[in-house]
Amino acid sequence: MQEQFNEVFTKYHEVITWGVYGTAIALMLIGLYAILIKKNLVKIIIGLTIMDAGIHLLFVGIGYIQNGTAPIFSPGYENAADRMVDPVPQALVLTAIIIGFAITAVALSLVIRLYKHHHTAKIDQIKSLKW
Amino acid sequence: MIFIILLIIMAVLLIAAAIYSITHRDLLFAVMGTGIVSVILSMFFFLLQAPDVALTEAAIGIALTTIIFIITIRNTSRDEDEIIDKEDKKI
Amino acid sequence: MKKAFVIILLAVLGFFLTKTFMDIPFGENRIGEVSSNETAAGYYLNNTPAKTKVANVVTAIVVNYRGLDTLGEVTVLFLASTGLASILYRRKREEEDAERLSLPSSRIMRTGVRVLFPAIVLLGIYVFIHGHLTPGGGFQGGTIVATGFLLMLISYKGFNTDHNRMVWIESLAGLSFVGIGIWGLISGNTFLENIPETGILNSLISGGLIPIIYIVVGFKVAVELTGILDILLNIKPKK
Numbered sequence: 001m002q003e004q005f006n007e008v009f010t011k012y013h014e015v016i017t018w019g020v021y022g023t024a025i026a027l028m029l030i031g032l033y034a035i036l037i038k039k040n041l042v043k044i045i046i047g048l049t050i051m052d053a054g055i056h057l058l059f060v061g062i063g064y065i066q067n068g069t070a071p072i073f074s075p076g077y078e079n080a081a082d083r084m085v086d087p088v089p090q091a092l093v094l095t096a097i098i099i100g101f102a103i104t105a106v107a108l109s110l111v112i113r114l115y116k117h118h119h120t121a122k123i124d125q126i127k128s129l130k131w
Numbered sequence: 132m133i134f135i136i137l138l139i140i141m142a143v144l145l146i147a148a149a150i151y152s153i154t155h156r157d158l159l160f161a162v163m164g165t166g167i168v169s170v171i172l173s174m175f176f177f178l179l180q181a182p183d184v185a186l187t188e189a190a191i192g193i194a195l196t197t198i199i200f201i202i203t204i205r206n207t208s209r210d211e212d213e214i215i216d217k218e219d220k221k222i
Numbered sequence: 223m224k225k226a227f228v229i230i231l232l233a234v235l236g237f238f239l240t241k242t243f244m245d246i247p248f249g250e251n252r253i254g255e256v257s258s259n260e261t262a263a264g265y266y267l268n269n270t271p272a273k274t275k276v277a278n279v280v281t282a283i284v285v286n287y288r289g290l291d292t293l294g295e296v297t298v299l300f301l302a303s304t305g306l307a308s309i310l311y312r313r314k315r316e317e318e319d320a321e322r323l324s325l326p327s328s329r330i331m332r333t334g335v336r337v338l339f340p341a342i343v344l345l346g347i348y349v350f351i352h353g354h355l356t357p358g359g360g361f362q363g364g365t366i367v368a369t370g371f372l373l374m375l376i377s378y379k380g381f382n383t384d385h386n387r388m389v390w391i392e393s394l395a396g397l398s399f400v401g402i403g404i405w406g407l408i409s410g411n412t413f414l415e416n417i418p419e420t421g422i423l424n425s426l427i428s429g430g431l432i433p434i435i436y437i438v439v440g441f442k443v444a445v446e447l448t449g450i451l452d453i454l455l456n457i458k459p460k461k
Contacts, residue, residue: 011183011228011247013248014266015135015138015139017244017247017248019138020175020179020248021240021248023142023145023209023246025236025240025243026146026147026149027146027168028239029232030146030149030150031149031151032232033153034153034233036228037225038153038213039210040158040205042161042200042203043158043161044168045200046153046161046162046165046200047153049165049196050149050168052419053168053169053192054229056172056188057175058243060181060184061179062239062246063181064179064180064249065249065251065252066250067248068180070180070181070357071267071280072277072278072279072281072356073270073271073277073278073279074277074424074426075424076203078271081157081256081267081268081271082256084267084279085175085179085180085181086252086253086263087266087267087279088262088263088266089285089289090181090184090280091284093181093184093282094184094361095291097184097188097191098187098191098295098296098361099298101191102298102299102302103174104196104199104277105306105450106302106305108199108202108203108392109305109306109454110222110309111203112203112207113309113310115206120204120208121207121213122212123215133388183278183280183358183359183362185357186357187361187362187365190362190365194365194369195365195369195451196367197374197453199454202457206457
């Protein structure tokens with residue numbers, strides 16, 4: 001599978017570049033649209049999750065090297081350090097995924113608490129009710 | 132040749148699931164759309180030679196994020212445009 | 223009116239992002255020569271099998287070379303769990319017995335979960351013990367164990383997790399992570415230095431402190447996520 005992927009890569013370089021970077025930027029813009037326009041609080045947090053996914057894809061896509069392999073020194077491959085992909089963005093994205101989940105959990109608990117007090121989950125209704 | 136088709140299909144599915152997730156009115160379907168985005172994203176990470184990141188995204192994005200959203204929908208309203216009056220009567 | 227402004231803003235943002243990222247060629251080799259230690263990635267790839275004797279480079283970066291960032295991430299998870307517990311706090315916990323399930327779950331679910339639960343916990347413990355040999359590690363293994371506990375919580379009505387024992391395990395795990403770091407300070411080296419001698423590459427006991435730190439982190443993450451799910455499932459729904 002690896003060799004076929006690499007030989008296709010050299011022929012269709014433009015398509016693959018547009019494919020990976022373009023998808024990540026499109027996901028970020030879709031998430032940002034949901035955060036700015038939608039009125040329901042749960043929809044806003046869904047938009048936050050989708051924007052996080054786009055950013056993570058962009059980071060891992062930058063660290064890819066052509067004809068590269070996964071950065072693990074399995075038995076039999078101890079001298080393959082010349083052909084490995086960049087391991088630093090992967091360590092960064094590992095931390096970022098977990099912190100994104102922690103943010104989602106705290107934000108949703110705030111939404112539950114707000115609903116119990118105001119009996120609605122839409123932000124334009126909450127502005128008009130008094131404390 | 133088959134990998135170009137695979138990449139294009141996955142990219143189109145990803146954007147279609149994201150758009151479906153933010154425009155649908157029923158919130159339960161929107162949460163399922165977020166789960167589909169996580170599944171396809173995990174496969175993308177595998178194709179970009181990052182197995183650790185793929186495992187983390189699959190474990191957190193599919194199981195835990197979906198269940199947390201479903202518990203929130205259970206305690207708030209399921210419809211997006213639901214308005215409840217102050218005396219607990221639905222309009 | 224607001225929609226028009228937002229679409230114009232998104233179009234401008236998208237145009238400039240695309241223009242910037244099309245200048246970064248996809249798949250170009252930016253590491254340089256690995257054996258000459260030109261870049262940080264080259265240094266990590268060159269010295270991980272030689273000095274730390276760990277097979278998984280991402281594990282070595284997360285635990286050994288950037289161990290202080292992992293301590294910060296564990297702190298962020300702990301703060302999130304505490305914050306969530308204090309936002310959803312109810313004082314009269316014993317009187318209103320909140321039910322997790324309004325209907326009993328089906329027979330297929332009850333029988334299947336009884337078989338699956340030990341297998342899932344075993345898989346999770348395997349993933350975080352072998353974090354330095356295969357893809358995996360503390361965070362992934364802890365999440366898998368928490369998923370197993372979630373299955374049990376939504377199938378059986380009488381299954382309750384012991385709150386005191388979970389608090390003890392989490393506090394001991396957090397204290398031992400900081401204790402390992404202070405042990406490095408006491409014996410004359412830097413904070414979180416890899417002091418014990420490393421074994422042979424690709425065997426289970428290798429890498430010095432790296433598997434020990436990941437086992438501690440795995441326990442802490444599993445207990446924390448189970449606590450978060452337990453609190454969220456026991457909220458009394460409206461009417």
